[in-house]
Amino acid sequence: MTVLMTPFVLISVLAVVQYGLAYHARQVVAGATQDGAAAGARRSSSPGAGAGLADSLIAGSAGQLLTSHSSNASSDGNVVTVVSTGQVIQVLPFFPSITVSASASAAVEKFAPQGSP
Numbered sequence: 001m002t003v004l005m006t007p008f009v010l011i012s013v014l015a016v017v018q019y020g021l022a023y024h025a026r027q028v029v030a031g032a033t034q035d036g037a038a039a040g041a042r043r044s045s046s047p048g049a050g051a052g053l054a055d056s057l058i059a060g061s062a063g064q065l066l067t068s069h070s071s072n073a074s075s076d077g078n079v080v081t082v083v084s085t086g087q088v089i090q091v092l093p094f095f096p097s098i099t100v101s102a103s104a105s106a107a108v109e110k111f112a113p114q115g116s117p
Helices: 002-039 046-060
Strands: 066-075 078-087 099-109
Touching: 002 046, 002 066, 002 099, 046 066, 046 078, 066 099
Parallel strands: none
Antiparallel strands: 066 078, 078 099
């Protein structure tokens, strides 16, 4: 009985670890994307600067957790949107890899003098 249950228990534990890593990676990517959108929306900044910040934050925070990652930014003049994706490392070799992604938007800062509409 033990011989039959051991592989099942080990695979179950590894699956829990895999999805725990994916959850953590998603939280890191989401936080970095939000910071990147806020940075790209600053008055003297650009959407590219926001994507660069998101990439550097992901690399610094989840460098060993993700096998690859990328961030892209776009702007319509009023809103900056940063989208980041990453591939989570595999603990279970025969299961498909997990991709995490996050998107964040921020309004572009604009100076409006007091009393103007």
